[in-house]
Amino acid sequence: MRSSSWSVVAGLLVAAGCGVENDPSAQWAGLTSSPPTRAPTLVTVEPGAVMFPRTTVGHSVTTSVRIRNHGEGTAQLFLGIPEPFTVALTSLTLAPGAEQMVDLRLEPTRPGIAGAVLQLLAKDRRIEITVRGEVDPASTGGSEDNSDGQLSTPRCSGPAGTARLAWSYVPPQDQTLEFTGAMDSEGHLYATECPRYWDTSEDGPLDQRTCHLLSLDRDGHVRYRSPLAGTQYVHVDLISGERLYGTFERTSPRVTSLSAADGSVLWSTPLLPMLDAGCKWAYLSAPVLAGPNVVVAVYAIGDGVTCNALLALNADTGALAWKVSSGSRFTQPIADNPGNLYTSHYAIAQDHSTVLSYSSTGSLRWQSERTGERTPLAVNGGTLMLSAEELADPDTGVYRTALGTAGIPRQHSEGALPFGPSPHADVALSAQGLIALPDGRCTGAACPTDAHVSGRFFYGLDATTGQLRWSVPVGGYPSAPLLTARNSLLLVDRPVPEDCEFGCQGSDSSFESYLHEFSLDGREQVACKLQGLAPFITSPALHKGRLFLGAWLNWNIENDATRFLGLHAYELGTPTDPATTGWVTEGGSHERQGQPTL
16 A cells, blocks of 8 residues: 545535536445435535645554535435545435544555545535555654645754743732633633632632633633632533533532633533432532533532432533432543443442443443442443453443553542542543553553653553553653644653652652653654643643643642642644544543543
8 A cells, every 4th residue: 555645625615516527437445336315515525635644664544534514404425535545434424514524544555655536425426535645664753744744753842852832821829720621622721710818628608709711812812701700610621612511519519501702601500409418518520421411420428428429411501401329429421422421330348340331311221340440431432441451342331351451559548539630531542543541560461571760651552452562661640641633642741760769759749841742653752841840730732733731830849838720832843733533522632521533
């Protein structure tokens, strides 16, 4: 096979009756033989021509096109692409207004330059998309086409191996910033600001607390700072289209929906009235979209009473759609594209887990028992990942295979938050079937034989067999990995000196942070130093070559009261976007809330 590159033509728009006549002699690879039926009035394919990154013999690369039905009727479309490419779908049905991402994969077997044509048949009309590109005879690692059209290797954007700081945001002196990494597809960031010294030990007079929903554009300019009454305050966890969703815990637990355009409150639903009587203090999971609803797991306590529930609220109105109660605590739920939910109960005394799946309407799909702790972390492409231990069938819960990282020792500290310190899952799945995640040192046959001072490693595993492909020692406090459009992985960590004996791990390690870029076979392409010594605590978010991170500022290891959160935006030396496939939600973050992009 040979490679391809695409001359970018945005938004090829084809009207029924105005397209290119079908050529019966065209060579179709994998094209269904059924004749096409009714098509929409308009079909858009974006981009009309696309460029594959440069690849090497023996390594595949993937890109995507977006097909949208602008018509009033259902469209039946048929796709084909000649060798040397493969296409993820050969036919698809699109409802009015629907769109579909279609993956194209190149798996070259020899070097050179070649071209091909993706063909889409709609109502006897053919849309053609030119594909051409370049393949190297041996692996060079990390080359891609940059914004200037020149192939280059990832590099640092600043001098002396540093990442250039594009801008930073420091909240006003009397305000505390809360930021979870929420960013939409336009590069708009969403955070909340509240009085810094407001008493958070008790919920106190909420009606006297005035906060603000803050939105910044990708250049750091304030889009708006919209007032939020204390009774409506939430931190933004989830973005879906033009809506934001956030949660608040403690004695006034609630879910609130806000407008992404101006920050206005669309609805706010108190949760205590939905729980059993006596429950007064609640912890909430991050919200997750499941069909037409927003779902949260609730763990609430009171005088001699405990409440555990999954609550589904209508995403448009905030009304209760359904509720599932349990005698055991639910873990952070995740959801697949059809809206099925996955969660679990873990009994630490018995070291036993019950893994559960519910439909989008709240009915139990299946229940499966496990020895050990098994928490659903991610679901995509017919694979359900349970902790860093195993892969299971998402339709039945049946065990498939153990992961090569199984058996990493884990500690459970008394008093730990029921849903963990953040809603992010530290995993990514590439289109090549690679699971990537940072974790402790594993002990299997293919695991690292030498200890590392940080105690942390970056692993690449096969998403089908679970086998360990590669491992790389990394620094302390590694971020969730972020999969890019050029088939690389971004990771932020805090490298630890080999002679370190104290304060070597976690958020208390007094070391510099670095942004790493790895190839999908675990080779480090570049490492760029970030500004300051304070740890970056949010998952990285990426938009058009700019990386956004939340970091502790004015940080003093000896006095946690001095630290406060700020925002940093860094330029990538070789710009790219987040991948459109894998466990990547809108904006490029790897949050386990929301629906995966297929």
